[in-house]
Amino acid sequence: SCPLSSRCCAPSRAAPAMNCRAEVLEVSVEGRQVEEAMLAVLHTILLHRSTGKFHYKKEGTYSIGTVGTQDVDCDFIDFAYVRVSSEELDRALRKAVREFKDALCGSGSDGMGQISLEFYQKKKSRWPFSDECILWELWTIKVNVVNLANEQERQICREKVGEKLCEKIINIVEVMNRHEYLPKMPTQSEVDNVFDTSLKDVQPYLYKISYQITDSLGTSVTTTMRRLIKDTLAL
Amino acid sequence: AMDTDLSSQDRKDLDKFIKFFALKTVQVIVQARLGEKICTRSSSSPTGSDWFNLAIKDIPEVTHEAKKALAGQLPAVGRSMCVEISLKTSEGDSMELEIWCLEMNEKCDKEIKVSYTVYNRLSLLLKSLLAITRVTPAYRLSRKQGHEYVILYRIYFGEVQLSGLGEGFQTVRVGTVGTPVGTITLSCAYRINLAFMSTRQFERTPPIMGIIIDHFVDRPYPSSSPMHPCNYRAGEDNGAVYPSVEDSQEVCTTSFSTSPPSQCVFTVTKAHFQAPPPVVTDTLKVPVMGLAFSHQLSSSRLSYQPAALGVGSADMGYPVLFAGGLNAAHPHQLIGAGKEGGVPPVPSQPAHGTQADQERMCTPLDGVHYSAATPSSSEDTETVSNSSEGKCGSPHDLLETIFIRKVGAFVNKPINQVTMANLDIPFAMFAPKNVELEDNDPMVNPPASPETESPLQGSLHSEGSSGSSTGNTHDDFVMIDFKPAFSKDDILPMDLGTFYREFQNPPQLSSLSIDIGAQSMAEDLDSLPEKLAVHEKNVKEFDAFVETLQ
DSSP: OOOEESSOOOSSOOEEEEEEEEEEEEEEEEGGGHHHHHHHHHHHHHHHTEEOOEEEOGGGOEEEOBBOEEEEEOSSSSOEEEEESOHHHHHHHHHHHHHHHHHHHSTTOOSEEEEEEEEEEEEOOOTTSOOEEEEEEEEEEEEEEEOOOSHHHHHHHHHHHHHHHHHHHHHHHHHHTTOOOOOOOOOGGGHHHHBOOOSSSOEEBOEEEEEEEOOOOOOOHHHHHHHHHHHHHHO | OTTTSOOHHHHHHHHHHHHHHHHHHHHHHHHTTSSSOOBOOOBSSOOSOOGGGBOOOOOHHHHHHHHHHHTTOOOBTTBEEEEEEEEEETTSOEEEEEEEEEEEESOOOTTSOIIIIIHHHHHHHHHHHHHHTTTSHHHHHHHTTTSSEEEEEEEEEESOOOGGGOTTOEEEEEEEEEETTEEEEEEEEEOOTTTTSOGGGGOOSOOOHHHHHGGGSSOSOTTSOOOEETTOOOOOTTOOOOOSOSOTTOOOOOEESSSOOOOBOOOOOHHHHSOOOHHHHHHHHHHHHHHHHHHHHHHHHHHHOHHHHOSOTHHHHOOOOTTOOSOTTSSSOOOOOBTTTOOOOOOOOOSSOOSTTOOOOOSOBTTBOOOSOOHHHHHHSOOOOOGGGOSOSOHHHHHHHHHHHHHHTTOOSOGGGOOSSOOOOTTGGGSOTTOGGGGGOTTOOOOOOOSOOOHHHHHTSOTTHHHHHHHHHHHHOOOOSOOOTTOOOSSSSSOHHHHHHHHTSOOOOGGGSHHHHHHHHHHHHHHHHHHHHHHHHTHHHHHHHHHHHO
């Protein structure tokens, strides 16, 4: 797996906190839809997990900047989503998603993989121990790439994947609404342990994106073909 | 016990939060049904004017409607605020699509901190609303509105009425926020049997002017508040001027601290609240009423042209008020700054509404993005004076400013009816040029030349503005010589332009020509019996295969 992080506390992998939530989403998409589908999900999550920039003042008080939002239309999916207006953040996500897509759709891959978005907090340790990363929320998106035979199927796929993504957005919002654990608002000295303060216009919680491509299980061709046809018919 | 009761300051804050949350909720919902992509800008320094730390524009008419519906009350048990979204076809049929409900239930969370946790959770809930408004079926319908149908909104307060949604409607919950006085819940009930009415049904033909005109003057809901098109921006029938803010106490706090909250003071001259001189009123009334038809027509067509409009036709009629963006230099200004933030620039408001003099307000400004700003749109911006500067000019100016404001949006009456001010037709450059009926349309005059000509220049603007600038350039770009950049090609000894022209009309495929086509068809037909025989032999294998698919 390849970590692409905003603020990575490498080398150790983040350890889940006791109250770490883990959510799993699954989608089946065509190769050309992978990037947009992933961006839609990741941006929706980060919309909820980003605040405006903090400006600390005297007496330990702070004010918060403003987060703008914008609509994004997908080209290969009948779908639109809202993302935070931050070019830096968008670039970071696009980079991660492109790498994931290249690995997923490249040779040697069965077309199955998953991309993970982790939110973590840093806990400073005294020398000589390195800082700990405590994971408090983990989102995993499992992706299955399908190959479609003709234009009609592709058109159906555009619509179906659009509908599926609508469901995913609703799922994400449900989770966000649970108002479960969120890191405490930090003091000025602690802010970098909770938030990614490197962006100039917004401030997401510290996050890390990584992915895994499922090894080919050596399934026979017939089985794979059957599965694809089944999936297509099920559409 | 008294300890657990809310302190009066907390109570006041909570009420204010709920009020503004309700107003922002309405804005998000209506803006999501305008039919265009919305884009606002992040700002790292708080201007003190963005509620819940989110850049959500305020369309004054929408705020006005919401306040009217709420009538000073807040959502409470049994008293919910509802935003009804419906569709109206050019034939006059209408159908309720969604009801968004902001409700309050009795479940209280006494422990929760108002000024901090509740505020942040309301902010989160607004983000969820932004996300959810894009995933219900009405979103896609609203993006395609304009020709065969438009999307309308209606706000009411009281009991939720879901009966108009048809059978089997579905509900999606956007979220809840517990407060010491109850739990706020936000949800959407939406019709699903429009799923069979795919959007394809509404994408057929270009608009037929005559049909659409008639149906947007009536008020089909006599008992309740009137419907409003989401993209309809004219005033009410009585020609009411919407002041930007009705009271000067609409402050919003963005500072989580013990220091005084950032103030956001909107002042409106007394002059605006006076009844305008009769002559102005009369003049106003007639065009506005008469304009009702064409307003709608124009706005629906306009909203259907996203390329021309860029982001947010909402921007056209209503400049953002709460986040400034107007030039401080001119006496007619709107102060939208926090005490801490400084005054954002305010565009010059002319006393006379000439189009050509305006600067293009395309620069994204703190907190808010103006992408559809054009010379003409600036005419329509609020000409609200700073109270500290005294009255806004002479009565003549006042007259003109009000007039500009009202008639500016979607002006389409012939100029001879526009008696008071010397107005060019604003937004003329937005009028879509590629509709054939345009030529006969008195509403459309040749557009003024846009500020930016080249697509490249247009694309240099930050997010969201590309739509408006490139849209205009499509209208006005005249191709003199096809000299595409980077067109030299070593392999083919011709430039891209020549290549393009040469290969633009390739010869027809031979297989598509009749003779050869007929020949191969005959061959195919001949070979059919053979093929059938082979398949019949293998029928058992096929059957087995199909079995495995079951």
